[in-house]
């Protein structure tokens with residue numbers, strides 16, 4: 001295996017006030033390699049026996065010992081070293097499948113590994129935010145199909161999280177309570193967008209969904225991160241993630257691509273007790289045949305157009321969920 005030299009940096013966008021990771025070495029990463037899966041047992045990267053495991057990403061966008069920036073920007077530009085860590089969580093030794101194909105015990109081990117990595121990566125000085133996510137499907141741009149999630153440990157709080165933090169802080173100042181807890185209440189009162197409710201989790205299509213079959217999972221208890229969950233909640237979350245992915249996969253009778261993200265409190269040492277962790281899913285399909293594309297209005301203006309009604313799609317998801325529930329142990 002040839003050693004790759006890292007060529008990467010963070011470039012500041014002064015107009016949007018956001019960091020962009022420029023990772024020049026990522027041009028050379030494998031695109032759907034046909035030969036050997038690097039995550040299957042016995043591969044070069046993984047030799048011994050395992051059920052779930054975290055590995056360093058071989059083509060990281062952020063590294064613990066970043067090289068000096070390679071551009072020399074002048075005012076008004078700004079550059080920083082790309083500090084951070086990128087990891088892969090291999091969820092099973094089996095080469096095929098989705099979260100719903102994992103056993104409950106296996107999925108629980110994945111959750112436990114998320115908890116451990118969040119704690120471990122978050123304890124590092126230069127890590128301000130631990131971002132856990134899962135990309136599934138070729139249309140999402142997944143290069144390796146072996147079931148896996150990813151973790152990016154960022155040296156800054158990503159802008160989407162920053163916006164949620166700001167809203168939650170302002171809400172708690174103005175109303176004396178948690179915005180997310182109130183969203184759960186509002187969804188319960190309305191009921192039309194609820195897909196599934198377990199003992200500890202609430203699954204619903206958000207009122208202002210952007211993606212056609214977008215859904216969110218909120219823990220009913222006010223928790224900042226996975227670190228605050230108890231044993232029962234971890235078991236429950238493991239099962240709920242299997243229920244949600246099984247629902248997606250039987251909605252159109254094909255394996256539904258999606259993006260899954262965990263939104264949790266930053267790990268920069270600040271106090272964020274006004275924030276409430278949750279999980280968001282964005283599948284790109286709007287019906288059996290058509291993809292929803294983020295195009296001019298979405299990219300150019302930052303305004304999403306939702307074709308259809310979230311309540312109608314929520315009903316479809318809820319009915320599909322009811323059908324598959326019996327099959328999930």
Ligand SMILES: [Zn+2]
Pocket residue numbers: 037038039040094095146
């Ligand atoms: Zn594999």
Ligand SMILES: [Zn+2]
Pocket residue numbers: 178179180181182221222223275276
């Ligand atoms: Zn809350």
Ligand SMILES: [Zn+2]
Pocket residue numbers: 164263278280
């Ligand atoms: Zn969120």
